[in-house]
Amino acid sequence: MNGVTPYLTIGGGRANEAVDFYKRAFDAEELGRHPADDGKRLMHAHLSVNGADLMLSDDFPEFHGGGAAPAPAGVKIHLAVEDADQAWSRAVGAGAEVTMPLADQFWGDRYGQLKDPFGHRWSIGAPSREPDQG
Incomplete structure (x- = not known):
């Protein structure tokens, strides 16, 4: 690793x-x-x-004072893939909750965000086109 x-x-x-x-x-x-x-x-x-x-x-x-571990606020795990639609469908089909729909973004990726059943946030993205020249 x-x-x-x-x-x-x-x-x-x-x-x-x-x-x-x-x-x-x-x-x-x-x-x-x-x-x-x-x-x-x-x-x-x-x-x-x-x-x-x-x-x-x-x-x-x-092992950390008797209280529950803090919630995973402020952290997102990004999954870079070749086919965002396929990865998205698989995750949603398995039970991930959509928090930002998968869509073509101005920076050139097909990108969206999910939350898994355990409270962790994920993003899925794949290049889809050239970024906007704003």
Whole structure:
């Protein structure tokens, strides 16, 4: 691995469900899944999404002061693809919520934004034409 790798914390003991969702929605490849000692939560998962690493785990409040991990405000994960319509259809079909419809944008990409069932925000984009010369 190189660079920056997103590491998602999934609330509600739903990290195993999140791994399965990302496989359906974004064609993620599962590289590893490690259960916690309690047999219920997921300690760590490693996925590859469109050639990039993504890691995640269940929330473990006992390791950060007893409260739930903060909500994923202000963070969006961008998925650069060759065919935005195909990737979009797959994600929406798997249950992602549309927050900004997929459309041709002034900067030259076909682009839209989604929220997954675990509260994380995603954008999907692919070059579609030359940018506007404004």
